[in-house]
Amino acid sequence: MKNVIILIITVCVSFFVKAQEGLPTDYLSAEFHKSRRDALRKSMPNNSVAVFFANPVRNRANDVDFVYHQDPDFYYLTGYKEPHAVLVVFSENQTNSEGTVYNELIYVQEKNPQAEQWTGKRLGIEGAKNKLGFDLAFNGSDFNKSGVEYSKFDKVLFNNFNNDYRDSKRNQADLHSLIEQFKEQANYDENTLPDPIKSRIYEMIKATDIENSANVAQNIGRALEYYPDLKNDKVIIDYAQATDSNRRLELKQQIIKIEQETPKSNLDTQMLSQLMAGLRQIKTEEELVLLTKAVRISAMGQREIMKAMHPNMSEMEIQGIHEFVYKKYGSEYEGYPSIVGAGNNGCVLHYIENTKMQVNNELVLMDLGAEYHGYSADVTRTIPANGTFTNEQKIIYDLVYKAQEAGIAAAKVGNGFNAADAASRAVIHKGLIDLGIAETDKEARQYFPHGTSHYLGLDVHDPGLYGAFQPNMVITVEPGIYIPDGSNCDKKWWGIAVRIEDDILITKDGPVNLSAEAPRTSHEIETLMKEKSALDDFVLPTLD
Incomplete structure (x- = not known):
């Protein structure tokens, strides 16, 4: 705690000095965000790629939007606060056609003086490099030619889409366009993906040691109240109702066997949330x-x-x-x-x-x-x-x-x-x-x-x-x-x-x-x- 207290005092002094200049200086540093990307990379499976999308702009009424708030995972890993952006993190180094070695890419909003007059300054490519610390940054309009071959990875990790984003029509690099481009590049088919709630519970059961299995059973009991369809899964019901740890261990093994027998796709919409939860x-x-x-x-x-x-x-x-x-x-x-x-x-x-x-x-x-x-x-x-x-x-x-x-x-x-x-x-x-x-x-x-x-x-x-x-x-x-x-x-x-x-x-x-x-x-x-x-x-x- 002593180090934390010293850091708090240092940051507070920095804040009040900079406040006199008009801007706070106690935001998370670019080094922090990079360290979080490095930590994520270490936790990812071999030969995998993780794809993160910025939060959508949400409409309040007519031509007024809600104040924009970045997706917390995206902010945690980048420090980027603007919409219409994509982060791609690779588990191992990649090499592009020009011989450049890299392990991450970011696609951001393009600089646009006319738009910035209405909605504020944008970081753009140079800002993403100089202020956020990315070596390779591109405009969102370049995402459709990223050159990433998703089929060659054993795992493509991303959070499934909630379809709560609008198509601006005029902007070919808005979130809607970025997601559609990713779906095409990654051969995404929603009908072949596993049920996200059931899969999340399966992952929770697998990730929890047997000493804490009672906690998971309690959480499953609450989930059953909110997601009635889970009652159709006998393994989940049996786990929630199990009275001893040995029975829960048997059911955990059943889940592993079920997943081994299920046809595999390299698209994974479950693991990333667990990896991020472990970090955060x-x-x-x-x-x-x-x-x-x-x-x-x-x-x-x-x-x-x-x-x-x-x-x-x-x-x-x-x-x-x-x-x-x-x-x-x-x-x-x-x-x-x-x-x-x-x-x-x-x-x-x-x-x-x-x-x-x-x-x-x-x-x-x-x-x-x-x-x-x-x-x-x-x-x-x-x-x-x-x-x-x-x-x-x-x-x-x-x-x-x-x-x-x-x-x-x-x-x-x-x-x-x-x-x-x-x-x-x-x-x-x-x-x-x-x-x-x-x-x-x-x-x-x-x-x-x-x-x-x-x-x-x-x-x-x-x-x-x-x-x-x-x-x-x-x-x-x-x-x-x-x-x-x-x-x-x-x-x-x-x-x-x-x-x-x-x-x-x-x-x-x-x-x-x-x-x-x-x-x-x-x-x-x-x-x-x-x-x-x-x-x-x-x-x-x-x-x-």
């Missing part, structure tokens, strides 16, 4: 600097709203204060749609309407995260709008806090990924039963229906392999209790929703709470809410 689940020191800053910014947002909160506020105003703090600290975006739910609204796990005009004297659940240079935080606090917990609110809040403490303590190197969930859930289930809110574990689960942890990074739900905890993983620990109006319990508990979520760095010395600057105990929250807010005197004119 472990954060480098350079990543931890940015992720830690995103988390601390989010914690500051929680602190400021604790001081500013009053019963006459609207959910939207509360959201605005958080996001204002993010911008003050240089955060470009929110990592996901902000959740601000007062009272019963907090029982909707992903409530994003945020339209209640007064929060009154209710608990307010606030699940928000700043995105800083691509890295997203995910921090939740639940506070009483009037500054003081009622007796029932405090009982539920303190129970969730106790559960979170148990979950954080379980986030240790070597523990299985479900350790934090198991520890938190045991506390909440027992607590709800003791309070008479539930009679059984099954009944208690309906008041805590989500998982306790997920990975965090370039995605708020970052990819990972869900094996044992390793140093430099960052996860959330977020137990909650939600008792909607009309629940089968004493009415005094109705409308109480509490979630406490922190971002935890796994280290060899134990878990580190990166969001600890936002108070968590009920006493600390009530104490901070008594302090004066810088926003107390910020009063706008009334609009009739």
Whole structure:
């Protein structure tokens, strides 16, 4: 951790010096992105090629598009933030017709002064070389003559297409054209590809050691709820229902045999996501600097709203204060749609309407995260709008806090990924039963229906392999209790929703709470809410 702290201080000093010139300097370096491409290359099978496409431009309405956000894998490997681009990574060195040796290619948007006047400067070929560190960079219009013979590779790795991109017609190097060109070059036929969800589960089973197989079985159980077609696969069903590790090992061997007997194509739409998950689940020191800053910014947002909160506020105003703090600290975006739910609204796990005009004297659940240079935080606090917990609110809040403490303590190197969930859930289930809110574990689960942890990074739900905890993983620990109006319990508990979520760095010395600057105990929250807010005197004119 000492090296990480020194790096954070160095980058922060650099940021404030450069800020005086107008631009931040704490973006990931070209060397970082190159190191990630090298790491991917080492993990790829022999004689393979990986192809990545930039995210599509998505339309908001009419001639207005959503703010562009790069595909996290593409950004992780390149640092390129523009659309209509392709990255090709080879497992071994290649030689072109001119005798040039290379192991990667990037195709980018062509420079266009007229377009740049409307939508901003483009890096172009020279920018991709000089700023991103690529030796061989080309315009997207050259992709159709790349010269890559995909048929000669044992594996062509790519993520299958979601068909969520438009054909601009006028641009022959847009994402639509690039994908169509790749399909033709690689002899792509969607009908011959295996089912992606089933294949993903097969890969998850194969990649997980037997000691952690129970975690995979639990994940499969959840997948069956979302993808009913999986119930037609007997091996997957048997794996989910298996009660001992020996049976799961037998089923793992069955999957290997099934795949050996299936006709092979060199097009693989499954392996790449697993390779990237293996890389991205472990954060480098350079990543931890940015992720830690995103988390601390989010914690500051929680602190400021604790001081500013009053019963006459609207959910939207509360959201605005958080996001204002993010911008003050240089955060470009929110990592996901902000959740601000007062009272019963907090029982909707992903409530994003945020339209209640007064929060009154209710608990307010606030699940928000700043995105800083691509890295997203995910921090939740639940506070009483009037500054003081009622007796029932405090009982539920303190129970969730106790559960979170148990979950954080379980986030240790070597523990299985479900350790934090198991520890938190045991506390909440027992607590709800003791309070008479539930009679059984099954009944208690309906008041805590989500998982306790997920990975965090370039995605708020970052990819990972869900094996044992390793140093430099960052996860959330977020137990909650939600008792909607009309629940089968004493009415005094109705409308109480509490979630406490922190971002935890796994280290060899134990878990580190990166969001600890936002108070968590009920006493600390009530104490901070008594302090004066810088926003107390910020009063706008009334609009009739």
